[in-house]
Amino acid sequence: xxSVTQPDIHITVSEGASLELRCNYSYGATPYLFWYVQxxxxxxxxxxxxxxxxxxxxxIKGFEAEFKxxxxxxxxxxxxxxxxxxxxxxxxVFANDMRFGAGTRLTVKP
Amino acid sequence: xxxxxQSPRHKITETGRQVTLACxxxxxxxxxxxxxxDLGHGLRLIHYSYxxxxxxxxxxxxxxxxxxxxxxxxxxxxxxxxxxxxxxYFCASSYRDGRQDTQYFGPGTRLTVL
Numbered sequence: 001x002x003s004v005t006q007p008d009i010h011i012t013v014s015e016g017a018s019l020e021l022r023c024n025y026s027y028g029a030t031p032y033l034f035w036y037v038q039x040x041x042x043x044x045x046x047x048x049x050x051x052x053x054x055x056x057x058x059x060i061k062g063f064e065a066e067f068k069x070x071x072x073x074x075x076x077x078x079x080x081x082x083x084x085x086x087x088x089x090x091x092x093v094f095a096n097d098m099r100f101g102a103g104t105r106l107t108v109k110p
Numbered sequence: 111x112x113x114x115x116q117s118p119r120h121k122i123t124e125t126g127r128q129v130t131l132a133c134x135x136x137x138x139x140x141x142x143x144x145x146x147x148d149l150g151h152g153l154r155l156i157h158y159s160y161x162x163x164x165x166x167x168x169x170x171x172x173x174x175x176x177x178x179x180x181x182x183x184x185x186x187x188x189x190x191x192x193x194x195x196x197x198x199y200f201c202a203s204s205y206r207d208g209r210q211d212t213q214y215f216g217p218g219t220r221l222t223v224l
Contacts, residue, residue, distance in 0.1 A: 001169075004152075034212075043200060043215035044153075090152055097168060098143070098213065100152035 002027040006101035021076040023091030032094040033074040116216040133201030142184040146197040
């Protein structure tokens with residue numbers, strides 16, 4: 001079965017700094033890849049998704065992610081973080097069913 | 111506006127009791143899913159359905175059951191609640207084949223089993 005690893009449990013960045021959240025997956029073929037964001041006490045909201053084509057995917061709220069087949073990675077990036085980006089971020093892969101990573105909690109320092 | 115709702119939002123129950131969590135979506139989506147969220151595990155799939163009368167087991171289905179009698183609803187039942195089932199439960203739905211389609215999540219139900 002497919003699996004997803006988010007190596008960083010917690011990341012702290014300063015407001016205005018760049019951000020990269022790591023995601024690695026394990027699956028024999030190219031899976032369908034997603035990034036979701038969860039604010040405290042809320043459900044999950046889709047940021048972006050990759051199915052095929054251009055490996056650099058643009059999402060909402062200024063986020064982007066790059067699919068790298070050779071590294072089995074789908075890292076999420078944002079050039080300049082805002083305080084409102086503080087949340088939990090989940091990478092997910094859909095092959096036979098949806099599998100989520102354990103999440104990365106983002107703290108933004110003023 | 112179309113939406114997905116869950117009820118109750120918070121529930122406290124005792125070990126051994128039967129508990130049912132409701133999920134209702136108004137998007138007319140074919141596919142519905144139940145997940146549980148626990149610290150350090152992210153979300154794990156419990157059960158899912160690709161249409162009326164269709165149900166499938168997910169990664170952590172033991173102790174849970176679902177039934178799909180109409181498009182809008184997928185109730186999740188804990189037959190005999192256990193403390194290990196204390197968690198936050200999320201329902202989600204999607205329109206097409208779940209492989210390619212976005213899942214939309216409800217606000218969650220926080221369940222405590224004492």
